[in-house]
Amino acid sequence: MQPDDTTPSLTSQIKTGILEIAEVFLSVLEFLNHRHSLHCSSSSNSIRNNYKNPQQWRNSFEAFGI
Amino acid sequence: MSLSATDYNINIGVLQTAHSIFQQWRVHVRSDELFTEINFVLSRFTGPFLQLYRQTASLLLTPSRNPSLTSPKEKYALLAQLMVLLNDIYYDFTCHDLPPAIEDSHEEFFGNVSGWFQAFLLWNPVDLQSDVC
Secondary structure, X not given: OOOOOOOOOHHXXXXXXXXXXXXXXXXXXXXXXXXXXXXXXXXXXXXXXXXXXXXXXXXXXXXXXX | OOOOOOOHHHHHHHHHHHHHHHHHXXXXXXXXXXXXXXXXXXXXXXXXXXXXXXHHHHHHHOHHHOHHHHOOHXXXXXXXXXXXXXXXXXXXXXXXXXXXXXXXXXXXXXXXXXXXXXXXXXXXXHHHOOOOO
16 A cells, blocks of 8 residues: 555554553553452453453553553 | 465465454454454464564564565565554454453563563654655
């Protein structure tokens, strides 16, 4: 595909993709924490039923400005 | 068709096809049926996907280590095009839940000092300042 005037550069597309990943990762973490706080079973409607410590990961998102 | 260690045109084709399927998960409601499908894909695809991510990221961030795959700049742009797709698929994999392999490699990707993502946010290669793709 040939880029036109409105096509973002590849560098920009990569950086935007990473920021989108960080955002969705954080929203999934919030969902998991909310579900945990409600003491809901996680044995269904999920990929898995146990996690390490999602709360610890929050610090790593500061660098992404989120 | 499977992923190749050296032919990035093949890899782009494979990942474009994979992403066209996986991106449909983004708009689906969480259900056991959806997670059965995602788990099946993860069981087959996560290992090769992460391996390709590491290889491509390493080539883009330190192209001098393997000039035969990173130059001329058209080849470098091909790698960058592949990285766009790899990020799209990473998003597909994490849009509903955190797969174990993604959780296990969290520091490798999100780490503040040595993480791939942080490295790419600071990355500004001369060869892509006028994109050729």
